[in-house]
Amino acid sequence: MDAASVANEFIVLQPGPLTTVQDSGRPGWGAYGVPEGGALDRESFRRANALVGNPPGAPALEFSYRGPTVRWRGRRPVACAVVGDEESVRLVRADEEMYAGFLAGRAHGYMAVPGGISAERVLGGRGTCLSGGFGGHLGRALVAGDVLAIVGAEPGGRAKTGLSVPDEVPAPLRLAALPFGDSDVAARAFRGLTRAAWRVETGDRVGISLTGAKLRLPALGLSQPTCPGAIQVSGDGRPIVLLRDHPTVGGYPVVAVLAQADLDRAAWLRPGQEVRFVATTPDEALGRLRSAAAR
Amino acid sequence: MSATVGAAWRAVRAGRLGGVVDTVPGPASLLVRFDPLRTTAEAVRLAVEALLPADADPAPGRTHTLAVRYGGTDGPDLDEVAGRLGMRPEAVIRAHQQAHYSVLVTGFMPGFVYLGPLAPSLRLPRREYPRRVVPAGSVAIAEAQTGVYGVQSAGGWWLIGRVEARLFDPRANPPTRFAIGDQVSFQPADHIGM
16 A cells, blocks of 8 residues: 555544634635525634645634544654644654644634545535535534544644644723614714723624623614625624625624724634723724735 | 515626625625735625616516425424414314415525515414424424425424425535526425425
8 A cells, every 4th residue: 555545534523512624714605595505704714724734724623612532543743733722733643543622712723734624626616615505524623533634734734743832812902893784873883882892791603792882773674685794783782793614695784893903803703701992993904914924 | 566676696606706705695685705915895886786676666586386294293283383373284284285385584594495475374483392302304383484494404483394395415516496576385295296
């Protein structure tokens, strides 16, 4: 047998509460109800891939709150990067376990290996679409016993092993938002959004719901298309920040849209965390996006 | 309205504008998402306006006929719906399949098809407790709409039947044959010889 035919795979021993294969998303299918999806925190996802020498969009594991435990089945050691509260790269030998651990400061982390996790391209993306049950690994979150094939793993990778610590998540986390709608009522609701101190109640890949004040916006007569970063106001006046697995149309009115440069940061939020919204302008939001892209 | 949005959506999509990453129609509006690093809001606005069809009375989209198995395990709420409406289940089926519906929007979740208007005699508020699992293909009603679930999901509408046809296939392009502005009618499955 040549080296290429040796199994290069991970066995999932413990999946964590929600672990999925993700990439950089599949925009373009909103008209059919398919959200953009992909890694919620694109910056951390890219860093995980970069640490093992992958191109930026190689499929990796995204985990929520607690990382998976996997066993490596390959002839040679493999470099495995984890980006969460910390960034680390470890060389995992045959039959050794890799454990990503619990996240304390943010909601999502990433585990990447050289070459990426094998996943079929569906509708232009390799990530898991949970609402549609397709993409990634069998269209669902990982369960114990799953076997993940690694694409032509260049065993060992080009990575140097080591550990570094990214910036801590500040409290409160400040997110820049653009007002949506041009009525007086919308302007008042937007001021309410930027003045109140908010706390995260619940969050998942679809969105984050906040408590802290009640915003008033009249209900929509008809639902409207939505996008990642849209901040809806639920029937009881609470804001919901939509993330990348958002429903493609929604019946709740929209009070604001996050600056695109802050979409990754919104995905850091965990229940109990404090959030403030800061008013921004399209020019300022674009400037921040340009400097983020230049990094 | 949905025919107008549908025509606008088809025109903008066919225009393949540079920097536009997605176009998403809603019941009364069209979202055009663009990458601000590749184009500007003003350039997109001008390009979209130039593409919008001048026709005030756009042609309807395609026509679909779906075979439905009403009631039983396929439509577990049919009897309760009939009871709440003070009708016999057969009369609910007749009223539901006699009407012609427009696709108001596809979406919220993959492959869900919103249809309307529903006959006034069939209108009920949503179920008080949503189901955790609604099978793919379920035909449901709520308020002034009827709809078909493209994939298995949770849902709060009343389930009156199920279609056999696979409505959402992520490996097909496009993944569903239904588009905003299309026309849909239902027939009891046994009438089509399934």
